[in-house]
Amino acid sequence: MSDQSNLNEFLSELKTYSEGGQPGSGDDDTPVQLDPIGNVMEIAGSSSAVVLEASRLLELGEDPDPAIRLSGQVGSQVKMAVGKNWLIANVRTMRAGEGGTVIANVDFLGEGNREADGRLSGFKRGVTRFPIPGAQVFPVTTRDLRSVFAADSRPHIEIGTVYPTDDIRGALYIDPMLGKHFAVLGSTGTGKSTSVALILHRISQASPEGHIVMIDPHGEYSAAFKNHGEIFNVDNLQLPYWLMNFEEHCEVLLTSEDSERQRDEDILAKCLLEARSRNKMAEEFGKVTVDSPIPYLLTDLNQIIVNEMGKLDRAGDATPYKRIKNKLDELRADPRFTFMFSGMMVSDTMNKFIAKMFRLPANGRPISIVDVSGVPSEVTSTVVSVLARMVFDYALWSRTETLRPLLLVCEEAHRYVPKEDGSQRGQAVRRILERIAKEGRKYGVSLGLITQRPSDLAEGVLSQCGTILSMRLNNERDQDMVRAAMPEGARGFLDAIPALRNREVIVCGEGVNIPIRVTFDTLEAEKRPASSDPSFAEMWRDVGDEDGIITRVVRRWRGHGK
Structure with missing residues (x-):
């Protein structure tokens, strides 16, 4: 069949359809005639150009149906008849054409069945057959969009109302x-x-x-x-320090950069491995690495570092050991780190921590x-890194x-x-989140x-x-x-x-x-988060109890300040 015959057949279908009417803005079953608002000008894969009549768009602006009222505007939808299907497209851009026309670029969203009374049903994403240049473009109705956006039987949540409708749920x-x-x-x-x-x-x-x-x-x-x-x-977080892997230990305990950092890492790896190996649990699992989440005592790690220093021939070689020991002493003494580095005795709380953190049950x-x-x-x-890695490792194992x-x-x-950015800081959390993403x-x-x-x-x-x-x-x-x-x-x-x-x-x-x-x-x-912006004009009218406020703030500041 020739292209001209295809075109004649297509135009005949459109004529028959137009004479039969098309549903309008309501949800009743009465067909209401809706005239076309333009024609397809150009087809190019998923994106096309259509010519719309400016006068028709102005007429639609008075329709009580919000979908029809906005049909043809940027961000709204239009439809085209292709055989027994309706094609739904989204309007991306608009510019003035000649003779009272508007040229719009549209992106095809999908297609659905064109019922005998003009209804749209069974909408699916993707396009199997494109319209040809000259095909008529029609406004969509709320009833059309209800078919397009209706949720299917898969588990879903509703979060709001779909634009430009008043009642279709997203x-x-x-x-x-x-x-x-x-x-x-x-x-x-x-x-x-x-x-x-x-x-x-x-x-x-x-x-x-x-x-x-x-x-x-x-x-x-x-x-x-x-x-x-x-x-x-x-x-109440009570995040055990020994859950950190070697990379996270380095971020917390090492302060050196460049060439010195590699030496410090080697020293920490040796001392940390020995500290983990002292736990009787290490015998149960056989091979233990610096990354194994085996509990160890901070006093043991500190003593191992001191012992290693004692084996050195020259005092100058002790500098990296002192750096690590000083940082360790600093963390143990600083009350800000109590949630992570606390207690002389260490127990295996890994099961309990996973259960409460991951809500099991x-x-x-x-x-x-x-x-x-x-x-x-x-x-x-580092704390975020440990939590993210625990999520991934638990799923892995x-x-x-x-x-x-x-x-x-x-x-x-x-x-x-x-x-x-080349910085050494925060590399552990970056790596684990990138791994989870992939x-x-x-x-x-x-x-x-x-x-x-x-x-x-x-x-x-x-x-x-x-x-x-x-x-x-x-x-x-x-x-x-x-x-x-x-x-x-x-x-x-x-x-x-x-x-x-x-x-x-x-x-x-x-x-x-x-x-x-x-x-x-x-x-x-x-159920809202505490993220609303304060009203300066309102809050600055509220006076009284300034001394009490300052006293309470300073007490919290001194007790938990960073």
């Missing part, structure tokens, strides 16, 4: 989102923390026996989960909030057991997996990264996140980073990122059927 599919990691991005003040709390609350409600560990660097989330999870901070409180805001800055990255998938959520992720899903470990500066993240980490939730980003470098990480079909949505309102998000990737723009639900006050 859903995230739990298994695809967690199975291939996710990232929540957004500038300060966009409602990012509250939105993250909402997502974690909904996941916890869907899976009350789940296992979630969240690293909270600012102490924001304790308020949000005090009744729904376990809160850990420097007062959860008992209806599936999330651990680890507030590291009170952790001394010198060891914050439990492969022969009944699988207990773990979700690790890392707030302010750019702190821990920053771009390479390999975690093999072992049932999911990673959730939350950041306001995606451009400062290490190369490739964001691209490992299968689902990206982007709120408003004001920095152009951050916007470019997100564009590079998101799939091509989401470009029309990405252009809206700088213009998003607070609590609005663009979601694309594995966790959704197609890219969506969602307004987050309002979270109950008792």
